[in-house]
Amino acid sequence: xxxAPNDLPLVxxxxxxxxxxxxxxxxxxxxxxxxVIVELxxxxxxxxxxxxxxxxxxxxxxxxxxxxxxxxxxxIPTGGIPYLDxxxxxxxxxxxxxxxxxxxxxSIRERDTGIIVRFLVSPAPRTALVLGKALxxxxxxxxxxxxxxxxxxxxxVHLNPNPIxxxxxxxxxxxxxxxxxxxxxxxxxxxxxxxxxMGVGQLMTMPLFFASSALYPVAMMPKWLQVVSHGNPLTYxxxxxxxxxxxxxxxxxxxxxxxxxxSIATAVMVFIxxxxxxxxxx
Amino acid sequence: MxxxxxxxxxxxxxxxxxQTAILETHALTRRFGGLLAVDQLNIAVAxxxxxxxxxxxxxxxxxLIKMLTTLLxxxxxxxxxxxxxxxxxAARVRREIGYVxxxxxxxxxxxxxxxxxxxxxxxxxxxxxxxxxxxxxxANSGLSQVGDHLxxxxxxxxxxxxxxxxxxxxxxxxxxxxxxxxxxxxxxxDSVWDRIQGLREDDxxxxxxxxxxxxxxxRLCNRIAIMHLGKVAAIGAPQELKxxxxxxxxxxxxxxxxYAGQVAAHPEG
Numbered sequence: 001x002x003x004a005p006n007d008l009p010l011v012x013x014x015x016x017x018x019x020x021x022x023x024x025x026x027x028x029x030x031x032x033x034x035x036v037i038v039e040l041x042x043x044x045x046x047x048x049x050x051x052x053x054x055x056x057x058x059x060x061x062x063x064x065x066x067x068x069x070x071x072x073x074x075x076i077p078t079g080g081i082p083y084l085d086x087x088x089x090x091x092x093x094x095x096x097x098x099x100x101x102x103x104x105x106x107s108i109r110e111r112d113t114g115i116i117v118r119f120l121v122s123p124a125p126r127t128a129l130v131l132g133k134a135l136x137x138x139x140x141x142x143x144x145x146x147x148x149x150x151x152x153x154x155x156x157v158h159l160n161p162n163p164i165x166x167x168x169x170x171x172x173x174x175x176x177x178x179x180x181x182x183x184x185x186x187x188x189x190x191x192x193x194x195x196x197x198m199g200v201g202q203l204m205t206m207p208l209f210f211a212s213s214a215l216y217p218v219a220m221m222p223k224w225l226q227v228v229s230h231g232n233p234l235t236y237x238x239x240x241x242x243x244x245x246x247x248x249x250x251x252x253x254x255x256x257x258x259x260x261x262x263s264i265a266t267a268v269m270v271f272i273x274x275x276x277x278x279x280x281x282x
Numbered sequence: 283m284x285x286x287x288x289x290x291x292x293x294x295x296x297x298x299x300x301q302t303a304i305l306e307t308h309a310l311t312r313r314f315g316g317l318l319a320v321d322q323l324n325i326a327v328a329x330x331x332x333x334x335x336x337x338x339x340x341x342x343x344x345x346l347i348k349m350l351t352t353l354l355x356x357x358x359x360x361x362x363x364x365x366x367x368x369x370x371x372a373a374r375v376r377r378e379i380g381y382v383x384x385x386x387x388x389x390x391x392x393x394x395x396x397x398x399x400x401x402x403x404x405x406x407x408x409x410x411x412x413x414x415x416x417x418x419x420x421a422n423s424g425l426s427q428v429g430d431h432l433x434x435x436x437x438x439x440x441x442x443x444x445x446x447x448x449x450x451x452x453x454x455x456x457x458x459x460x461x462x463x464x465x466x467x468x469x470x471x472d473s474v475w476d477r478i479q480g481l482r483e484d485d486x487x488x489x490x491x492x493x494x495x496x497x498x499x500x501r502l503c504n505r506i507a508i509m510h511l512g513k514v515a516a517i518g519a520p521q522e523l524k525x526x527x528x529x530x531x532x533x534x535x536x537x538x539x540x541y542a543g544q545v546a547a548h549p550e551g
Binding site: 025028029032033035036039040043044047112113114115117118119120121122123124125278281282 | 348351352353354373376377379381383384385386387388389391392400401403404405406448449
């Protein structure tokens with residue numbers, strides 16, 4: 001059987017149609033590329049889910065040890081809610097942050113094995129590749145959300161009775177994972193080696209965590225730290241999570257502002273990380 | 283035939299080889315700080331050629347390949363592939379090229395078929411193409427029997443042939459191979475050579491490869507360039523290069539040592 005040497009369509013689309021078809025095809029290719037990356041990451045996770053389990057330990061320790069001890073003292077103005085309740089959304093955001101901020105190391109591993117070169121020489125848009133990575137980090141965030149919720153329910157945190165609000169918390173966890181994993185990819189694109197990357201990662205996590213409202217209200221911070229925390233997407237993520245997750249939770253900035261800041265930060269990071277992604281192989 | 287331009291300007295025929303070139307660089311240059319990795323490089327590769335790039339480590343081969351495969355922007359100069367500029371039309375260039383990187387770039391935790399499927403989707407092949415090309419490609423690579431085996435059970439030669447299969451699934455016009463048989467035993471090496479020759483002869487693919495094995499360059503390539511300190515030290519058919527030494531019985535090893543062997547410090551600036 002003979003096959004055609006190339007796959008030109010028998011009828012070429014009319015000129016007036018071609019730009020619309022082009023845009024449609026471009027969008028479809030973008031989504032396909034994104035989903036291929038997510039699929040690859042999920043396949044790997046299914047192959048070896050150890051990471052999901054070990055990652056669950058840290059938020060548990062924060063809630064069970066730090067949370068139990070700190071809830072004995074009443075020095076932190078939480079707006080009338082028990083301290084354990086107050087910190088629960090903060091610990092969820094923190095566990096997602098810690099996972100996401102080290103996510104770029106998988107790209108460094110792919111750089112070392114050479115597979116990333118294949119992604120980069122394919123026509124798949126680089127923004128689609130990094131978005132796929134960000135969504136795959138979101139998959140990990142989902143498992144962490146599940147674990148934190150389980151612990152929090154067992155510890156008797158007073159959750160918001162409205163189930164829709166918890167869907168919002170999941171969306172926030174996804175957005176936070178996407179935003180910070182893209183930041184991590186950007187760092188990986190410049191660091192290029194595991195050693196340098198780990199150093200920078202360690203350097204970033206604590207300031208991001210402490211300069212946020214995860215453990216205490218922004219109003220308690222010294223003035224300069226307040227300024228820093230207002231530029232930190234984690235502050236807005238925790239603020240919205242607290243409002244949605246807890247019974248009687250209120251947002252300081254307003255949910256609209258929180259979601260807008262996180263969404264815009266994520267979109268900007270997709271763009272920047274996509275532009276810089278190829279640096280990882282040079 | 284009536285000449286359209288006076289003959290003193292430029293002869294119309296024979297055709298400028300650049301007219302049929304699938305790859306052409308003009309003064310292509312890449313600097314890393316003070317280091318000139320690729321220096322004002324001019325090369326042309328005609329469609330259907332098998333072009334071999336030789337040179338000692340650090341001669342600039344990897345930098346050149348990275349620029350040609352759109353991974354690294356040039357500092358100055360241009361490179362055109364299939365009529366598209368690698369810097370300004372990178373997305374178009376990526377549809378025309380395939381690249382088999384130096385390292386084992388397949389996912390060992392997936393089967394051969396899964397690896398092919400992943401990249402078929404990344405290249406946005408239609409479902410129909412995917413269904414016909416994957417079995418065809420496995421057969422051409424001698425991997426039909428092991429298509430559903432995990433890749434980390436493959437021998438070196440099988441892995442390399444799978445990598446070539448992945449890189450050619452979208453039927454590129456130009457295939458780059460970076461040291462395609464490094465570290466393979468002679469039998470595995472032969473099987474990879476057969477596959478590369480098959481792609482050139484049966485599918486009309488242009489081949490651009492780097493190698494440190496003179497035997498490989500001579501067996502596969504009809505044109506060879508030797509790079510030294512970021513420039514082309516010599517270029518031509520294997521026999522032409524051997525003749526250029528003016529020494530009877532010269533081998534490709536002699537050619538390589540003559541053009542790339544001198545140890546010279548990198549020029550300043």
